[in-house]
Amino acid sequence: MSGLGQRLGRLKSILRTAGERPMEWLSPAVTGCMLCGKTVLPQQGDSYPERGMASYRQLRQATCVSCFVSIPWLDRIQCEICGRGVSCGDCLRRTERHFVCNRSAVGYSSAMREWLAMYKYRGHERLAPLLAEMLVPVFIRLTEETGVFSYKRGRIGLREGPGRGLQRFKQWVHHAWNPYADLSRSWDAITYVPISGERAQERGFNQAQQLALHLADKFEIPIYDLLRRDRHTEKMSFKTRAERQRDSRSLFTGNEAQIRKLESRTPANTEAYRILLIDDIYTTGSTAEACAVALIHCASRPVHLYTLTWARS
Ligand SMILES: [Zn+2]
Ligand SMILES: [Zn+2]
Structure with a gap:
């Protein structure tokens, strides 16, 4: 050099x-x-x-x-679909999948369960930025793996086209100035799994929304409230796998107004929306699946939904 x-x-x-x-x-x-x-x-x-x-x-x-x-970081994954650290029967059994894949920051060990409980149920809302920051490395890995713009590969992606001369110099300056520019522009939107009104009232906040806000703010990615939760269900953690899957299927609908807003702000040549869905825990993937189905149903272009969750249980 x-x-x-x-x-x-x-x-x-x-x-x-x-x-x-x-x-x-x-x-x-x-x-x-x-x-x-x-x-x-x-x-x-x-x-x-x-x-x-x-x-x-x-x-x-x-x-x-x-x-x-x-902290049991999930930085070596076995299952490309759900991001698990061990090989995975759930994903093999699933015959249909409408989301692209999931990645999680950590395994759901007893320590992680305790941290999440402190945050969600025992009023330690101040833990939000700490838990959200734990999503950053896995967010970066996911985007680098799948992103349209790749910093590592030294390539400017499809949407902008490789620059020449002055344009190329400007792209370089932009990347040098904003270390996250390529990551940010890989996503059309960040959204989160909504909680029921009743749950929001007793807790006072939606943990998935707080995690999503942190990432959206840090990486300057537009955040939209793209989903609605239709009916209140009992706590998912007390249910069997089959019960969860059945219940999740009709649990979400797309939020039309927000989806139209996203569509109006996305470049006209976008072939499919790349959307990042945030949640606290990934268990069977039925929530991710239901959210993907709801979004695909409402959007006027194909949706590539990726989920990023704090823990993989
Ligand atoms: Zn899997
Ligand atoms: Zn300590």
């Missing part, structure tokens, strides 16, 4: 690191572990993947060592 090339490369990496800005929830005011309250010791010796590294670092700063090491 030429001297100039190296200098430019260095500038680019400085800009990229600067783009991974620290967030206010990890201000120095945090003294104890956000999860268990134990003292957090300063930690060193990071060796994390380049992009998304800031997320791991922030998590380490917000949690004590024992909480941090208890």
Whole structure:
């Protein structure tokens, strides 16, 4: 590489690191572990993947060592469809699938169940950014695997076409300035699994929406409320697999107004909408399936729905 090339490369990496800005929830005011309250010791010796590294670092700063090491990251997956760390009967049994695939940040261990319960049921809403930040590395991996724009492969994707001359230079500057530009532009929308009105009232918030808002804000991806939950069902966790699948089938409908809004803002040459659906847990995939069916039914162009969930149970 030429001297100039190296200098430019260095500038680019400085800009990229600067783009991974620290967030206010990890201000120095945090003294104890956000999860268990134990003292957090300063930690060193990071060796994390380049992009998304800031997320791991922030998590380490917000949690004590024992909480941090208890996170069962799902970074080696066996099932390409549901993102499980072990091979998978559910996906083989499924005869029809309308969503593309699921990826999850962590396995649903007892520690993760406890963290999610603190957040969802015990009023620790302040955990939202921490849990959402755990989605960042897997979001980056998913987008790099499937995205239209690929930073890693050094290629500008289909929608924009490879630039020439000045256009190409502008694209390069844009990428250098915004480390997430390629990731952001790979998605037409982020949306989330809605909860019932009754559940929203008792909890005060929708966890999937909070996780989605965090990602949408961080990566500057438009967020839409694309789905409606039609009827209240009992807690899914008390049901058998067959019961869940039957119940989920008619649980969602597309939110027409929001879908029209998305359509009006998407470039006319878009062949299919690439939509990222956020939820807290992926269990059998029946929620993802029902949401995909509802969106496909309402949208005027094909929908490629990917789901990103916090835990894979
Ligand atoms: Zn802790
Ligand atoms: Zn699977």
